Structure formats: C-alpha cells, structure tokens
Amino acid sequence: MAEHLQAVVFDLDGTLFDHRAAARTGATAFLTHLGLPASAPALGRWAAAEDEHFERWRSGEIGFAEQRRERLRTVLPALGHPLDLDDTAALDDLFADYLRRYRAAWRAFPGSRDLLDELRSRGYRLGLLTNGDAEQQCDKLARTGLSEAFDVVHASGRTGLQKPDERAFTGIARALGFAPSACLFVGDDPERDVAGARRAGMRGLLVDREATSPDAVRVAVLSALEPGRPVLFEA
Template identity: 60%
Template sequence: MTRVGAVGFDLDGTLFDHHASARSAAVHFLGSLGVVSSDSTLESWFAAERQHFERWRSGEISFAEQRRERLRSVLSPLGVHVPAGDVEIDDLFSEYLRAYESSWRAFPDARPLLQSLRASGHRIGLLTNGAEAQQLAKLRRTGLLVEFDVVCTSERIGFSKPDVRAFAVLASELGVEPGACLFVGDDPMKDVAGARAAGMQALLVDGEGRRELPIGESIGSVIAGSAGAR
C-alpha cells in the first residue's frame, strides 16, 4: 500500500449536505404550490433529480433542460400546472433554487476535517460531477473553498466520475500518483469503484449523514495503515 499524500473528496453527500438542503427546499417549494410533502412526494422529487441529472451528466440534455424535466416529471402527476414555455418554467424552478441556496450547509465536521488534513501535510482536492458555477458557489457559501488545493468539476475537466480519466486529472492537479491518493465519497460506483479503477484508495461514507464513525476517524485509519505499510 502506497503512503497517502493527498486526499480527494466528492462534494454532495460527502462534505456538503445536499440531501438535507434539497429536502428543506423541496418542502418549501412544493408547499408554495399547495402540495403536501409526503414521503412519497419527496421520493418522487429526488428520483426525478437523480434521473435527469444523470441525463445531463451523460450529455443527453442541457443543464437547464434537466431542471425543466425535473419539474415536469414531478409536478404534472401532482396536478400542478407546469408552464409550457422555457422562460416560464425556468422562472418556476428559480423559486425552488432560491430555497435550495438559502438552505445550503456543509456537514459540521467538513471544514475541521479539511483543516486537520492540511495541517498534517496532505494535499486536498475535490472532484465533483456538478456544474462549475453552482459547485463553486456552494464551496464559497460554506467556507470550504479556501481549504482546497485543487477543485475539479466535470464541467471544467471534461470527464465525469466514474470515468478513470476524471480521477487521473485530479491526481495530476494534486501532483501525486493515483496510488498515493485516497478518494472519499458517498456513491459506491461513481466514487469508490471509479477511484479504485483509477488506482486510488477509496473510502465510502454515508451521504445522508447517518455516520456511525466520523469521516475523520475513518480517513485517519486508512492513512495510518498506508503509513505503516512497507
């Protein structure tokens, strides 16, 4: 096992509490439309988010269109009128977006963890499949941006997780070989399988915050194991 010299992170569900932020925003947004946010309604919301975000990530539709499709998928079956025009539906989505942005939050342990890793001499990187402008805005709002040596968004580098080329870019920008990088994320395929296929060590965390062991302790165990390896 190669000694860990850098740690890469996913953002949403790993350092940034997307689920809590989006859930709070969806409850507010749907309530403004007269819809009671039941468990099934919220599951439909998140299912549409996953489906159409992946369509954008694969290049099938534009970023704006994946937002429109999310509203069409969820609101029409609930009997809520969805505007036909792009401008009007974009205006409707902006109401959700304002609620989402006002709910943005990092996990409480995120910034102290990054600061601790930096203090111990590790390079710190981010690799996210999100859109450049929005992901950077999240990092600024939560105070995380200043903690990273490298920020790689799929939109900027041209590759998305789990493509091994995305992880290769991260390692290159961090100035380490892939084997000297530990990648931490909440998706078993995009984050963990992708990182391992690229030659990195990987750690899976709970994306909805139900963490039996703090991320820092888990990362520390991996780093300690790599330091003791010969």
C-alpha cells in the same frame, strides 16, 4: 502519515455537503409555496426525478438547464400543478424559485471543515472532484466556508469528465502533483466514487453520512491514510 499517501481527494454532495437535507428543505418550501402538499410521496417523487434527469445530464443526453426543466415536467403535473411544458422561460423562472429555497438551506456536514483543516495541518494536499455544474458547486463551497480548504477543485461541468471516468481521477491527481497511487479518495457513492477511484489507482474510502457520526468519518479517513491499509474501506 503514510509514506506513499500524500493527498486526499473528496467528493462534495453527500460527502462534505448535505445535499439531501438542503434539497428536501428546498422542495418542501417550494411545493408549499405552490399550494401543493409536501408529503413524503411528493418529496420522494421530487428526489427520484432529480436522480433520473441529473443522470441524463451526466450521460450527455440533455443539457444542464434542460434537466432542471424535466424535473418540473415530471413532478408538478403529476401533483396537480398545471404547466406549459414548452414554455422554457416560465419553467426556468419556476425552477429559479426552487433554487433560491434550496440555496438558503445549504450546509456542510458537521465537522467537514475541521477535518479538512486537520488534514492540511498534517501535510496532505487536498482536492475536490465533483460531478456537477462548476458555478453551482463552487458557490456551495463559498457559502459553506469550504472554498479555501482545497488546493485543487475539479467540477465535471468545467473539465468535461464525469466520475467514474478514470480520467477524472487521474486528472485531479496530476493537478495535485502526485500519481493516483499517492491519493486517497473519499466519497459516498460505491460506483462513481470508490470504484472509479480504485480503477484509476487510488485508495478509496466509502462513507455513509446518514449512518455515521462526524467523528467516525474523521477516524475512518485518518485510519485509511495509515500504511498497510487495504485499498477499499467503508465507514
């Protein structure tokens, strides 16, 4: 074990939890239920609206419930499904139907829990740093069997600090009991995860779950913890 690295902090969506697959499955079932074609362009529109309006929430422009409503307003009329754009209760009920379908498809990436357990067995403390609503993110951990793996969980909806803000990284390092320089951060976003971690003084590992096998991710994490490795890795 590297002498100076004593904790590993993970991102959740796209790193340990397969959000894209769950969102695609949930959106397919949701659009089909509404009698709309779940075509590749329609699913692409849904994903783009999620990215756009989640970023608006992340930046503080709109609230969390409103970013959900905006996703419906952006996508459904364009696909031919009429909406009363001002009926927030109806929009919330409609989005709740999507959420049920999305939630039913929640899965951790293969090997995620095994990797966390191995790191703990090697003596590392483990943290989770995620941008998102705290209740939903903790629900993901519980339903995918990851809850008990972490010593500290920080969700931006509770802390008020969004990655790549350096304070989000220094805050979880402090909660783990270490300086940022004693922590490795593992995430799938080059700017929010790795660049943010590096600015805070952490070592960063960028992973691409779409192109990398579970064993390759495990090897990359363990390699990044070895002494003398550079600050930035990519796997």
